[in-house]
Amino acid sequence: MTEPIKIDVWSDIACPWCFIGKRKFEGGVAAFQADADAPEVIVEYHSYELSPDTPVDFEGSEIDFLAEHKGMPAEQLRGMLEQVTGVAAAVGLEYNFDILQHTNTVKAHQLLHYAKAQGIQLQAAERLFSAYFTEGRHLGRAEDLADLGAELGLDRADVLRSLTEDEYLPAVRADQAQAQQFGINGVPFFVIDGKYGVSGAQDPDTFAQVLQQVRSERAEEIPA
């Protein structure tokens, strides 16, 4: 029996390239698994806070936030967001930066860990990205996140308890420490089979190629 290939993904819900990268990565996995003999691919999401100093109730638009943090003119930022929106559309995603509510994502990361413990982390990641970039939902507050948890079929009251108690905050911090150890300074970042790092929202072909590379190396390691 072929051992699965493990993919560890560092991302932040507030990173537009992470949702795009998720789609492109899924495309790469699908291409890789077009071969019926290809090994299973197991994916685990890890926490990375791009802007941990962002207040939960940040008042302003995404452009306001980026202008404040980057010191770039609003017009230039508007162009960048339009470009990202176009790239997202090309992979089937609808980004609505005009209604996006920028916030601190540490509670959202905790919900992803809670969902992992319940076996639905990938569904939760998809739901959170969509809620943030498409629907303009607020992802910084425990009550709002508990609503999303309930939509995912989780026990709302227990999600709220967990988020209020910061039950999974140590898990978030452990992910961040691991990212630091790997030297990760941007997301999305994909660690494949514990051996290769793929930075950024690369094209599906890149992901398929590195998966195939891992598979080939494994075959070479099997003694004759």
Place this chain on the structure above:
Amino acid sequence: MSETTITTPVDPAVEAVAVKPLIQLTNISADASAEGASCCGGGCCS
């Protein structure tokens, strides 16, 4: 203080260094940073 950068994807120079064994990650970061705005090859940087 951290900051967020939204970068343009993916110029060939960045793509060339985007897939490396983990042991070389430090070098990737240094090389990618030299690319300025494309530091993550289509990603968000802290």
